[in-house]
Amino acid sequence: MPEFTLRKVAIFLEEIFHDGGPPPDTPRQRGAIAALVRNPFAGSYTEELQTAMEDLKPLGLMMTDRLIDAMGGPAGIDGYGKAAMAGAAGELEHTALWHVPGGYAMRERLGEARAIVPSAMKQGGPGSRIDVPLGHINAAYVRSHFDAMEIGLPDGPRADELLFVLAMARGGRVHDRMGGLTVDQVKGEDGLR
Helix, strand or coil, X not given: CCCCCEEEEEEEEEEECCCCCCCCCCCEEEEEEXXXXXXXXXXXXXXXXXXXXXXXXXXXXXXXXXXXXXXXXXXXXXXXXXXXXXXXXXXXXXXXXXHHHHHHHHHHHHCCCCCCCCEEEEECCCCCEEEEEEEECCCCCCHHHCXXXXXXXXXXXXXXXEEEEEEEEECCCCCCCCCCCCHHHCCXXXXXX
């Protein structure tokens, strides 16, 4: 069983009161949690990686719970996304280990979450930043919720580390006006509409 030793966790919270236009009735909230963990696969090629996703499920649940708590509870959270970054001694495929533990943890804790969890992956070193895509939790075609949060930590990922990120939002972009499927039109049947 690989060891993904946790070195650090950071939480980022934003409240958006306007974006140059009139203030909304309720400020939009975005939050993210980032974790730096040891990459047990760094420095060598390992053929079988998929089983290690199971080992990361507790981390996904812990990060989800902490982010939901930091955002004041699950009520109203209607956007989510995830990202992962491998340090220089890792490979891009190591970041794909986060797909199941990160995505399914948020779906489990947020309940009626049917849409695919948007994801970004890359390699980088300490101080590198990654744009974590955000989308509506029940309908991928809700344009008002297309967004991203830029996240990074000054001291990671080190060469032998992975940076895992989860992000959530309450509400769409403050001044969304690009049309398309609106939140009140979501049927939530197939994760698309």
